[in-house]
Amino acid sequence: MNNTEKFIVQKGVEHKTIPLICSWCRHIINVKEWEIERDKKISPDFGICPRCLKKISRSNKQLCKRQM
Ligand SMILES: [Zn+2]
Numbered sequence: 001m002n003n004t005e006k007f008i009v010q011k012g013v014e015h016k017t018i019p020l021i022c023s024w025c026r027h028i029i030n031v032k033e034w035e036i037e038r039d040k041k042i043s044p045d046f047g048i049c050p051r052c053l054k055k056i057s058r059s060n061k062q063l064c065k066r067q068m
Contacts, residue, residue, distance in 0.1 A: 014038045020045045024052035 013035050020030040023046040036042060048056075
């Protein structure tokens with residue numbers, strides 16, 4: 001073990017916040033904190049917010065009724 005190795009370990013990881021975006025209405029649902037390798041590009045995560053989830057489950061039910 002030499003000093004250079006220690007330095008690399010400390011430098012390797014970085015804390016970054018990644019937004020979780022609703023892919024239906026494009027609003028930010030939440031923000032997550034991740035440990036990410038330095039120099040690695042971050043991209044937002046996509047999910048669905050409770051509002052859009054309700055909308056979709058409602059329209060799905062209507063579709064089912066029509067198909068019946
Ligand atoms: Zn939404």
